[in-house]
Amino acid sequence: MTTKDKSLATIYIMGKEYKVPGSLTILQAIEASGFLFVRGCGCRGGFCGACSTVYRTKDSYKLKVALACQTKIEDGMYLAQIPFYPGNKATHNLSKIKPTTETLCMLYPEIMRCISCGSCTKVCPQDIKVMDYINAAIRGDYKKIAELSFDCIMCGLCATRCPAEIVQYNVALAARRIYGAYVMKKAPHLDKRLEDMQAKKFLTEIETLMKSSTDQLKERYTKRELEK
Amino acid sequence: MYSKEFQESIKKVEATRKERLNQDFPKLSLAERSVLLEAYHPDYKKGTMREILIGANKDDKTPHEFADLFEAYSHINPDNFIVPAPKYETDVLIIGGGGAGVTAAIIANQAKADVFLVTKLRIADANTTMAQGGIQAADKANDSPAIHYLDVVGGGGFHNIPELVQALVNDGPEIIRWLEDLGVIFDKAPDGTMLSIHGGGTSRKRMHPCRDYTGAEIMRCLKDEFLDQKIKYLEYTGALDLLTDKNGNCVGAVLVNMENGEIFTVKAKTTIIATGGAGQLHIQGFPTSNHYGATADGLVIGYRAGAKLAFLDTIQYHPTGVGYPEQILGQLITEKVRGVGAQLVNADGERFIYDLETRDVVASAIIREVQDRKKGIASVASGGVWLDTPLIEMKSGSGTILKQLPAMYRQFIKFGIDMTKEPVITYPTQHYQNGGILCTEFGETNVPGLYVVGEASGGVHGRNRLMGNSLLDILVFGRRAGKYAAEQATKTKQVNEGTIEHIKKYHQELEKAGVPRERKSPILLPDYRPQEFKGKYSFLSHLKD
Ligand SMILES: Cc1cc2nc3c(=O)[nH]c(=O)nc-3n(C[C@H](O)[C@H](O)[C@H](O)COP(=O)(O)OP(=O)(O)OC[C@H]3O[C@@H](n4cnc5c(N)ncnc54)[C@H](O)[C@@H]3O)c2cc1C
Ligand code: SF4
Numbered sequence A: 001m002t003t004k005d006k007s008l009a010t011i012y013i014m015g016k017e018y019k020v021p022g023s024l025t026i027l028q029a030i031e032a033s034g035f036l037f038v039r040g041c042g043c044r045g046g047f048c049g050a051c052s053t054v055y056r057t058k059d060s061y062k063l064k065v066a067l068a069c070q071t072k073i074e075d076g077m078y079l080a081q082i083p084f085y086p087g088n089k090a091t092h093n094l095s096k097i098k099p100t101t102e103t104l105c106m107l108y109p110e111i112m113r114c115i116s117c118g119s120c121t122k123v124c125p126q127d128i129k130v131m132d133y134i135n136a137a138i139r140g141d142y143k144k145i146a147e148l149s150f151d152c153i154m155c156g157l158c159a160t161r162c163p164a165e166i167v168q169y170n171v172a173l174a175a176r177r178i179y180g181a182y183v184m185k186k187a188p189h190l191d192k193r194l195e196d197m198q199a200k201k202f203l204t205e206i207e208t209l210m211k212s213s214t215d216q217l218k219e220r221y222t223k224r225e226l227e228k
Numbered sequence B: 001m002y003s004k005e006f007q008e009s010i011k012k013v014e015a016t017r018k019e020r021l022n023q024d025f026p027k028l029s030l031a032e033r034s035v036l037l038e039a040y041h042p043d044y045k046k047g048t049m050r051e052i053l054i055g056a057n058k059d060d061k062t063p064h065e066f067a068d069l070f071e072a073y074s075h076i077n078p079d080n081f082i083v084p085a086p087k088y089e090t091d092v093l094i095i096g097g098g099g100a101g102v103t104a105a106i107i108a109n110q111a112k113a114d115v116f117l118v119t120k121l122r123i124a125d126a127n128t129t130m131a132q133g134g135i136q137a138a139d140k141a142n143d144s145p146a147i148h149y150l151d152v153v154g155g156g157g158f159h160n161i162p163e164l165v166q167a168l169v170n171d172g173p174e175i176i177r178w179l180e181d182l183g184v185i186f187d188k189a190p191d192g193t194m195l196s197i198h199g200g201g202t203s204r205k206r207m208h209p210c211r212d213y214t215g216a217e218i219m220r221c222l223k224d225e226f227l228d229q230k231i232k233y234l235e236y237t238g239a240l241d242l243l244t245d246k247n248g249n250c251v252g253a254v255l256v257n258m259e260n261g262e263i264f265t266v267k268a269k270t271t272i273i274a275t276g277g278a279g280q281l282h283i284q285g286f287p288t289s290n291h292y293g294a295t296a297d298g299l300v301i302g303y304r305a306g307a308k309l310a311f312l313d314t315i316q317y318h319p320t321g322v323g324y325p326e327q328i329l330g331q332l333i334t335e336k337v338r339g340v341g342a343q344l345v346n347a348d349g350e351r352f353i354y355d356l357e358t359r360d361v362v363a364s365a366i367i368r369e370v371q372d373r374k375k376g377i378a379s380v381a382s383g384g385v386w387l388d389t390p391l392i393e394m395k396s397g398s399g400t401i402l403k404q405l406p407a408m409y410r411q412f413i414k415f416g417i418d419m420t421k422e423p424v425i426t427y428p429t430q431h432y433q434n435g436g437i438l439c440t441e442f443g444e445t446n447v448p449g450l451y452v453v454g455e456a457s458g459g460v461h462g463r464n465r466l467m468g469n470s471l472l473d474i475l476v477f478g479r480r481a482g483k484y485a486a487e488q489a490t491k492t493k494q495v496n497e498g499t500i501e502h503i504k505k506y507h508q509e510l511e512k513a514g515v516p517r518e519r520k521s522p523i524l525l526p527d528y529r530p531q532e533f534k535g536k537y538s539f540l541s542h543l544k545d
């Protein structure tokens, strides 16, 4: 790639033409066109999914998607953001749920309507195999859905494309929470440590530290053993 | 692929890689650390701070960018603004929907208080979601809360407030269990053992990662639990100022619906500030790793109501922000990248610092390398050194990066750089606000009825926070303050009328000090539009000056 691209590019924000420096991300380009984001911008770093954008380039009918904060503009882009999508979330009480094969189908019966069209997988900006994790959800395979969906940033683009009106990211979140809380083993060393804490095992040591002078602390700090 | 001008330097990095693979690099003594910090850390740079003119921290030093916010008028003018009758009444009002605020909300709700949360973007559009590397807690056999304590205070320059550190390290193990129960998926061995690693300044491997989406994973589980508990909330609603009663107690807030400009108030028995950090201030012109809403609003409105601040003369610059490409300048390259084996090297392929020194020290060393020793990468105008990532795959086998650092891989591959094969370019970025509103271990500020949690608070991390202790901090103190504020609220029978008298007084002091009338705060949203478009935000434009 080249270091600097200072030439102007033409973009179309919801159909209207703007000229902006060609090196910007979509997010920066919208700002450079004079817009202040209230919606449509969250983390600016590829983690929150607030900046989902649908676009098309000149002379192509193909619709593409991008995270506006992580994608450089191209000349001739037609842009529209999807800052909100009224997707369904099933509320549940995790502490009372049972991790059976049917649980997910009960929370989200619409997953049974999946026609395996693959639109969700095709659209995901995180390159997640969305259709595969929905299929895993139908089978109640928590491990699989957790592994496949883990990097989901809940941008919502998959749901906008689903002919079966499935809100994939919420299904995945429910599955992951059930997997984390019930299927994965709890950390055994943590059980032990919680017992120690209950027995106030470290109380005096910490109290001594709290009362230590800065010099005493410095000395102990310098002599710390470092785990390899 | 990097273009031609980088290739010569990359060759030098490749040439030394094998030799560096198993090489030990000396750590600095405490004295050497001080020398380096004083010479190169941005906090020590002359002319970058000033003494605050008015308020509870009058005469204390803080960066100009902060001082400009404290020495500024409210968006509401007390001379012509009539406080509207409360639109909502609640026990606990929480301002800010990041990890700290949502945690406080869940716990306060479980304590049977009536809870109302407002946040200016969406819930989880927050620094918490961006945390990558991990969360600390002393839960392994070779570790203890006492050892954790020592690491925390050593990292903080021995300035930390002991009671806060004690709460932080003691609650650590319980927090990890709470997260497991909420369904957070940590990196674990099949028997449940945590795959914990080192972070800068840790003496034990106590960093618990969830791939490199730790904050996102924790935050989405918290948010989901919050929604499951059906707690009341409003998004795109920013706090403009607090309300105080005739005794100076905090009794709620003045809010703005940032979409239609409606100004309204919430009357609350207790109010918790959970507004997070300040990266968008771009102190000394640094880029930032922070989310869009990190504009120090909570500090501003708390300060106006009389809350005392601590350690606001120290900012954390993360040593490894993205130095190139410019589109993602300043975004974070998590410390975990060094935690799993990448090394910092200069343009000649030489190491210059032990990679897991504390952040302030590593950042200073990079600045020295570029500014003083002139060994930065020549073709990067804003400054940069290499972070040798292919080393990770050499050390731990190919595929390690995709498995443990998928977010980092995505961040660079989108711009054509394959970090499994090529090193990446890095330079310090404004990352964390070490200080904030001073509080007790239950989040109480010196203003009765007002609490603070998370990055907006100050004291627990002293002058420098260690990686992984902030995620722990927001959960520990979020839970403590949530519970405590709920208890206090349920004990309170009656709340006095909310006024803006404190703003009136504050404005008088500002005028006396000669602060120009145009200067307004809080910022709410940073303005990245070209100059000609800048001006009053439309959702505030109906407020009279
Ligand atoms: C890129 C990155 C990586 C990090 N990595 C780690 C890590 O690996 N380990 C670790 O421990 N820590 C890490 N941290 C630090 C840690 O994530 C944050 O310090 C912590 O999550 C802050 O939580 P919080 O709830 O206090 O603030 P936030 O999560 O930022 O939440 C504050 C919320 O308040 C809202 N708000 C602000 N002003 C107003 C207002 N006026 N009205 C209403 N709402 C408002 C904001 O929009 C935001 O939603 C990282 C931080 C960043 C930025
Ligand atoms: S799975 Fe859906 S919501 Fe998640 S990142 Fe992919 S498209 Fe976005």
Ligand code: SF4
Binding pocket: A113, A114, A115, A116, A117, A118, A119, A120, A121, A130, A131, A134, A158, A161, A162, A163, A164, A165, A166, A168
């Ligand atoms: S888009 Fe909907 S119907 Fe198509 S594969 Fe995905 S989940 Fe199934």
Ligand code: FES
Binding pocket: A040, A041, A042, A043, A044, A045, A046, A047, A048, A049, A050, A051, A052, A067, A068, A069, A070
């Ligand atoms: S703004 Fe958060 S992903 Fe783009």
